[in-house]
Amino acid sequence: MHKELLWKWQIWLYLWAAGVAGGGFFIAYLINLFTGFKEKKLLQYATYVGVPFGFLGVLMLLFDLGKIERFWHLMVHFSFLSPMSIGSWILTAWILCGLFLLVAWRHERNPERARSRYRWTRLAEGLTFSLSLLLIAYTGVLLNSTSLPMWRSYFLPALFVVSACSTGFAGILIILVLKREAISHAMGQTSVLLSTLEAVALVLFLINVPSHIIIKGALSLAFWGGIVIFALFAPLWLKLWNLGQPKENPAMLFIAAWWILIGGIILRAVIVIGGQVAI
Amino acid sequence: MSINRRGFLKILGIVSGSLVVRPVESRAKTLSPRFTNEVAVLYDASKCVGCKSCQNACKRIHDLPPEIGPSRLYDAPEDLSEKTWNLIALVKEGDKHPFFFKRCFHCTEASCVNVCPTGAAHHTENGAVIIDQLWCIGCGYCAQACPFGVPHLGEGKDKATARKCNLNYQRLKKGEIPACVENCTTGALSFGARQSQIAKASERLAELKSQGYADANIYGDFELGGMHHMSILLHKPGVYKLPENPKAATQILAKSWLGGLASAGVITVLMIPFWITHRKNKQRPHDNGDNGKGVDRHA
Numbered sequence: 359m360h361k362e363l364l365w366k367w368q369i370w371l372y373l374w375a376a377g378v379a380g381g382g383f384f385i386a387y388l389i390n391l392f393t394g395f396k397e398k399k400l401l402q403y404a405t406y407v408g409v410p411f412g413f414l415g416v417l418m419l420l421f422d423l424g425k426i427e428r429f430w431h432l433m434v435h436f437s438f439l440s441p442m443s444i445g446s447w448i449l450t451a452w453i454l455c456g457l458f459l460l461v462a463w464r465h466e467r468n469p470e471r472a473r474s475r476y477r478w479t480r481l482a483e484g485l486t487f488s489l490s491l492l493l494i495a496y497t498g499v500l501l502n503s504t505s506l507p508m509w510r511s512y513f514l515p516a517l518f519v520v521s522a523c524s525t526g527f528a529g530i531l532i533i534l535v536l537k538r539e540a541i542s543h544a545m546g547q548t549s550v551l552l553s554t555l556e557a558v559a560l561v562l563f564l565i566n567v568p569s570h571i572i573i574k575g576a577l578s579l580a581f582w583g584g585i586v587i588f589a590l591f592a593p594l595w596l597k598l599w600n601l602g603q604p605k606e607n608p609a610m611l612f613i614a615a616w617w618i619l620i621g622g623i624i625l626r627a628v629i630v631i632g633g634q635v636a637i
Numbered sequence: 638m639s640i641n642r643r644g645f646l647k648i649l650g651i652v653s654g655s656l657v658v659r660p661v662e663s664r665a666k667t668l669s670p671r672f673t674n675e676v677a678v679l680y681d682a683s684k685c686v687g688c689k690s691c692q693n694a695c696k697r698i699h700d701l702p703p704e705i706g707p708s709r710l711y712d713a714p715e716d717l718s719e720k721t722w723n724l725i726a727l728v729k730e731g732d733k734h735p736f737f738f739k740r741c742f743h744c745t746e747a748s749c750v751n752v753c754p755t756g757a758a759h760h761t762e763n764g765a766v767i768i769d770q771l772w773c774i775g776c777g778y779c780a781q782a783c784p785f786g787v788p789h790l791g792e793g794k795d796k797a798t799a800r801k802c803n804l805n806y807q808r809l810k811k812g813e814i815p816a817c818v819e820n821c822t823t824g825a826l827s828f829g830a831r832q833s834q835i836a837k838a839s840e841r842l843a844e845l846k847s848q849g850y851a852d853a854n855i856y857g858d859f860e861l862g863g864m865h866h867m868s869i870l871l872h873k874p875g876v877y878k879l880p881e882n883p884k885a886a887t888q889i890l891a892k893s894w895l896g897g898l899a900s901a902g903v904i905t906v907l908m909i910p911f912w913i914t915h916r917k918n919k920q921r922p923h924d925n926g927d928n929g930k931g932v933d934r935h936a
Contacts, residue, residue: 364777364790388905392912396919428774431755439887442778443754495897502893503752503886504781510889515897523904544915551907559900634781 363634368422370627373497374525375415376449377518377622379408379456380493381526385548387487399539400530401483402463405456407529412453419446441503445496452493455486494522501633508633513563518626520559524552525622528615535612546601546611553594553618560585560625571636577628585628589621672745676763676809677831678818679838680738680868683845683853684825687725687736689713691817691826695723698805698816719789719800723817730876737877738826738868740817741766741787741802745862748886749779749788749799758788758799764831764865765804773798782886784861785879804865834867841869861885 386404389397420426433450437443462479498515527549534541564573572581593614600610696703704714704721714721716739723740743766749758750766757772758779768779768788779788779799791797805815813819818828827837838855845853852872857864861883874881 364780384901385904385908388908389912392909393916393919396916423774423776425775431757431772431774435754435756437751437754437756439751439890440754440778441890442752442776446754491898491901495894495901498897499890499893502896503890504778505748505784505786505884505886506781512889512892512896515893516900519897519900520904523901542915544911547911548908551911552904555900555904555907 363631365630365634368418370623370630372415372418372422373626374623375411375418376493377497377522378525378529379411379415379452380490381522382529383408383486383526384490384494385523385527386530387483387490403530403533404526405459407533409453409456409460412449412456415449441496441500445500448489448492448496452486452489455482455489458482459486494519497522506633508567508569508636511563511566513559513566517559517563520552520556521622521625524556525619527552528618531611531615535608541606541608541611546597550594550597550601553590553597557590568636572628572632577632580624580628584624585621588617589624593617672760672764673762675831676829677834677865677867678804678815679827679834680866681825681841682735682737682868682870684823685736685738686823687727688822689725690820690822691738692723692725694816694820717787717789719791719797722800722802728877733872733876735871735876740866742785742857743804743865746885748782748784751885751887752778752782754778761806763809765806767803767806768799768801770798775799784883831865838867838869845871
């Protein structure tokens with residue numbers, strides 16, 4: 359039925375960028391919830407990473423549509439049944455909230471202004487967290503609501519959510535290492551947890567869909583080499599090894615985080631291509 | 638340069654107002670109340686001789702260019718495309734070789750309508766599903782969602798909008814019948830009010846059954862909420878490569894969202910022990926000589 363690839367590289371990058379943006383903020387906010395907002399810098403780094411990635415997502419959508427003047431049609435119509443409609447609104451709202459937070463946090467450094475704006479900032483942080491949750495879930499729902507058998511598995515949204523959190527958190531770790539900031543044991547554990555959950559979600563997804571083309575077919579090299587080894591097990595091994603060391607090795611975490619981040623693109627590329635080819 | 642909150646809200650109101658009001662006005666002309674005059678085309682595969690008159694009529698009425706299929710014949714494209722909106726296909730399934738009229742089924746539970754992010758794909762008052770070419774953004778979601786692979790996008794740098802059969806909506810508005818039906822040479826295609834078409838299909842089905850066509854059936858009387866292009870098939874739908882029980886793409890939408898949100902919940906729960914321990918360790922007074930700089934192995 360679908361002989362040509364309708365959704366090409368722009369869509370893989372779009373799904374990846376939206377995932378990184380939402381996933382990073384989601385994990386950073388959770389960490390702050392658990393620590394009584396003692397890790398505010400993680401939230402800020404997640405936003406520094408997320409806003410450019412959000413814009414990258416919009417850019418990819420524009421590239422995909424071909425005609426920029428068409429994009430605004432998305433912004434004057436809302437349909438609860440259309441994941442693409444919901445997703446466009448969520449991404450737009452997420453970027454606006456992210457921009458607001460970047461400005462608000464700058465003002466918070468000014469003690470005179472901070473008090474009056476504090477409540478609005480907390481509200482925006484909470485709102486961005488809710489939008490992040492919807493954003494990372496949406497990328498899987500978008501593919502789920504099609505007629506292509508590989509994309510119709512309920513495990514696809516689960517896989518994309520876990521991958522979004524993993525790649526988003528990898529983005530935060532990269533910033534932490536670059537800024538030579540402390541990386542706690544709990545961060546290492548969280549990173550290991552996310553990679554493990556991603557591996558579990560990937561297995562559950564593959565055994566529930568017609569995945570021959572991914573495992574044994576034309577996409578097998580990208581799958582085994584790019585996803586299983588490069589994006590999952592190699593970083594997981596590095597992180598586990600790191601957890602066992604008496605001292606944290608930022609270089610190892612840095613490398614592992616980059617592999618995870620790039621692996622996120624390969625994962626989405628394989629699933630987006632595989633779903634359209636495997637009819 | 639500074640701007641106060643009231644000024645910001647004022648500008649935001651003017652900008653969003655100008656964006657929203659204009660398109661709603663122009664869209665109101667293209668959107669119609671749903672199914673006030675429900676009609677349907679009925680295709681009787683037992684009467685079709687594969688003359689392709691319907692196919693040629695569609696090309697002519699919509700000014701669609703010819704396509705050369707693998708047989709090198711101009712009138713025999715292999716499948717539906719953005720240039721071919723209906724098609725007489727010779728189905729080959731085992732020892733069965735029936736003709737089948739492929740085109741949009743104009744479903745009531747139309748996946749393309751549901752997933753369309755701009756509302757460009759919508760129902761007309763007579764049940765036809767049309768794609769408003771002015772509003773389509775060429776995202777291709779309808780093509781991915783349709784269980785029959787009907788909508789197609791053009792190729793090239795400037796992606797075309799999604800194209801498919803529109804049941805000759807413009808002709809229907811003038812009180813005419815679809816060109817494919819008008820040009821059918823054997824009476825395989827008929828057009829009328831949907832209820833009467835269902836009655837007609839049931840009568841014909843009974844006839845065919847009495848003639849020994851045990852597998853004969855009506856496709857589209859209830860599938861996907863009822864279709865506005867129904868078919869009397871001589872064999873089971875699978876022979877014609879049709880799904881026996883087609884599902885709307887958005888049927889799993891709620892479970893899909895739930896799957897995504899539930900996995901986020903699992904991540905949340907599994908993260909708690911790490912960070913509770915981390916918090917406790919932080920609260921415990923200790924001095925590891927690190928002063929919060931560099932590595933933080935035990936925190």
